[in-house]
Amino acid sequence: VILEGILTTTNLDGGPHVAPMGAIVDDAPCFDRLVLRPFQNTITLANLKRSGQAVFHVTDDVELLARAAVARLETLPAVEPAAAVEGFVLSDACRWFALRVRRLDDREPRAEIEADIVDRGRIRDFFGLNRAKHAVVEAAILATRIALAPIGEIRAEFVRLAPLVEKTGGAKERAAFEFLRQFLDQYTPEKP
Numbered sequence: 764v765i766l767e768g769i770l771t772t773t774n775l776d777g778g779p780h781v782a783p784m785g786a787i788v789d790d791a792p793c794f795d796r797l798v799l800r801p802f803q804n805t806i807t808l809a810n811l812k813r814s815g816q817a818v819f820h821v822t823d824d825v826e827l828l829a830r831a832a833v834a835r836l837e838t839l840p841a842v843e844p845a846a847a848v849e850g851f852v853l854s855d856a857c858r859w860f861a862l863r864v865r866r867l868d869d870r871e872p873r874a875e876i877e878a879d880i881v882d883r884g885r886i887r888d889f890f891g892l893n894r895a896k897h898a899v900v901e902a903a904i905l906a907t908r909i910a911l912a913p914i915g916e917i918r919a920e921f922v923r924l925a926p927l928v929e930k931t932g933g934a935k936e937r938a939a940f941e942f943l944r945q946f947l948d949q950y951t952p953e954k955p
């Protein structure tokens with residue numbers, strides 16, 4: 764199964780880079796390895812190639828996920844240094860997994876990176892299933908595909924997702940969805 768989360772990697776300057784990323788994991792309660800598939804042009808892949816270390820987070824903070832997805836983090840989230848790897852743990856994550864790259868294959872447009880979990884931790888409970896949060900996750904993925912998919916299709920999906928956010932979300936989900944909607948608007952040819 765694919766577990767959607769947020770990956771922190773270490774930039775050349777030693778600071779944290781934050782990006783949502785799907786991880787392929789075993790459908791078991793406790794997995795000890797995962798596979799990441801970053802695209803060739805991502806900072807995430809460059810950082811992973813250089814350092815071979817990262818931290819994967821399970822989180823319900825969809826506002827952070829939305830902003831990081833389109834690289835519009837005005838301020839970096841609070842982080843703490845990871846102990847087992849050179850990297851950063853998001854202070855407000857639910858669970859985290861410190862990773863060491865075991866195998867990296869970057870011959871395809873999407874690299875395939877197998878990583879061992881060398882340390883893990885729990886910070887707080889996961890909120891639970893919420894349709895608005897999931898709608899924001901879908902909208903964030905669509906926003907990252909803005910240059911690849913027809914804009915009309917992306918807009919139609921946003922129209923479909925909007926009522927879920929309105930009906931089942933709170934302030935954070937609404938803010939995250941609104942942020943993504945504005946990102947989309949700014950991207951149209953009419954309003955460059």
Ligand SMILES: Cc1cc2nc3c(=O)[nH]c(=O)nc-3n(C[C@H](O)[C@H](O)[C@H](O)COP(=O)(O)O)c2cc1C
Binds near residue numbers: 783786828832834904
């Ligand atoms: C839920 C979610 C999952 C994502 N999974 C991936 C992924 O597996 N691989 C990838 O390259 N980008 C993925 N993205 C898009 C990246 O987060 C986005 O392109 C980001 O800017 C990464 O690029 P960067 O490392 O250059 O910042 C995902 C986005 C979201 C919202």
